[in-house]
Amino acid sequence: MCIQPEFSHSYQLTAGESDAEGRMPITLLTERIIQVATEHANSLGIGYDALIKKNIGWVLSRLSIEMLRYPRINERYTLTTWIESYNRHFSERNFAITDCAGNILGHARTVWTAMDFASRTVADLTTLENVAFPIADSPCPIAKTPRFPKLPEDADSETYRFRYKDLDFNRHVNTVRYLVLILNHWSLEHYDHYVPSRFDIVFHRECHYDETVTLRVAEGPEACPGSICEIVKPDGVRAVAARIFWQATE
Numbered sequence: 341m342c343i344q345p346e347f348s349h350s351y352q353l354t355a356g357e358s359d360a361e362g363r364m365p366i367t368l369l370t371e372r373i374i375q376v377a378t379e380h381a382n383s384l385g386i387g388y389d390a391l392i393k394k395n396i397g398w399v400l401s402r403l404s405i406e407m408l409r410y411p412r413i414n415e416r417y418t419l420t421t422w423i424e425s426y427n428r429h430f431s432e433r434n435f436a437i438t439d440c441a442g443n444i445l446g447h448a449r450t451v452w453t454a455m456d457f458a459s460r461t462v463a464d465l466t467t468l469e470n471v472a473f474p475i476a477d478s479p480c481p482i483a484k485t486p487r488f489p490k491l492p493e494d495a496d497s498e499t500y501r502f503r504y505k506d507l508d509f510n511r512h513v514n515t516v517r518y519l520v521l522i523l524n525h526w527s528l529e530h531y532d533h534y535v536p537s538r539f540d541i542v543f544h545r546e547c548h549y550d551e552t553v554t555l556r557v558a559e560g561p562e563a564c565p566g567s568i569c570e571i572v573k574p575d576g577v578r579a580v581a582a583r584i585f586w587q588a589t590e
Contacts, residue, residue, distance in 0.1 A: 344380070344383060345422055345423070345474040345476035346420055346421070346422045346476050346478065347379065347380035347383060347420070347421050347422070348376075348418050348419065349418065349419055350418040351372065351416065352414065352415070353412065353414065353415050353416075354413070355413050361531060361532065361589070362412055362413050363535070364417070365523075366519060366523065366539050367519050367520060369405060369410075369437070370403065370405075370515065372419055373403070373405075373419065373421075374400065374515065376419045376435070377398075377433055377452070378398075380433075384472045384473070385472050386472045386473070394463075395456065396454050396455060396457065396463040397454070397457060398452045398454060398455075399454075399543075400450060400515050400543065401430065401543055402449070402451035402541070402542050402543070403449070403539075403540070403541050404450075404483070404484065404538070404540045405446065405447075405538065405540075406447055406448070406482040406537065406538045407446035407535075407536070407537060410446075411439070415440070417437060417438065417439055417445065418437070418440075420436045422434055422476030422478050423473055423474060423476060424449075425475065426465070426475075427465075428466045429454060429462050429464070430462075431451070431452045431465075431473065432449070432451055432452075433450045434447065434448065434449055434450070434478070435449075436478075447481060447482045448482075449480055449482060457510070482538075485540045486540065486564060487564075488540075488560075488564065488568055488570070488581040488583060489561060489563070489564050489568065491556050491557075492558055495558035496558065497554050498525070498554070499552055499554050499555075500552070500553055500555060501550065501551070501552045501553075502517070502547055502548065502549055502553070503550075504549065506549075507548075507549055511548070511549070512548055513547040513548065515543070518543070518571060518580050518582075519541065519582075521553075521571065522569050522580075522584075525557055532589075533589060534587065534588055535589050536584050536585065536586060537585050537587035538566075538583075538584070538585040539583075539584055539585075540582060540584075541580060541582040541583075542580065542582070543579075543580055544580065545573060545577055545578070545579040545580075546579070547571070551574065553572060553573055553579065554571070554572045555569065555570075555572075556571075556572060560583065565585075566584055567584045567585075568581075569582040569583070569584070
């Protein structure tokens with residue numbers, strides 16, 4: 341097997357994939373990040389086909405995206421990924437997003453946890469070959485995903501019940517559907533004037549079909565600025581936490 345420390349995949353943004361402003365939405369970028377990570381893992385022999393034999397699989401635990409600008413309709417872009425580190429329970433994987441001339445559009449950091457599908461707990465990766473995790477000497481210039489503070493009692497809140505189309509093949513809520521729920525909190529007019537320059541999200545607990553959750557949003561304190569969001573399960577447990585920094589559009 342030829343071990344590739346870095347792996348790239350190029351795309352072209354179609355009109356049907358763009359957002360209302362003709363840009364690449366963070367939801368699509370997240371889908372592409374998951375796709376490219378999966379393709380690289382498959383090429384290394386640590387993808388779905390290999391892990392499912394042990395009844396384990398990768399679950400996205402943390403994601404941070406920081407963009408200088410987003411691809412526009414008909415623009416080609418490339419995602420390049422590499423592994424920063426790994427241990428017996430999780431792997432840190434980074435990304436660079438570039439345009440067709442090789443200019444940096446943004447970066448992303450991800451943390452992937454190995455889950456035991458039978459017990460729904462963290463799996464042990466020590467049974468996998470170390471060579472399957474080639475560490476690339478390519479630093480990622482953006483900060484790691486931070487911890488998020490508790491939101492105030494008067495935070496904006498709205499409820500949502502997860503439905504069939506919110507689920508993935510594991511029969512829990514799809515990663516991107518959490519992002520959709522969060523990003524839909526703001527109006528079209530807001531997006532006409534602002535774009536997320538940085539988006540952080542941490543997945544704490546699974547959500548499931550027919551579960552009604554509460555989305556809570558507030559502006560963060562000085563120590564952790566930005567729009568802080570959380571998705572809370574019916575028992576009051578935080579399932580997802582996120583933060584968005586907004587940048588005015590030209």
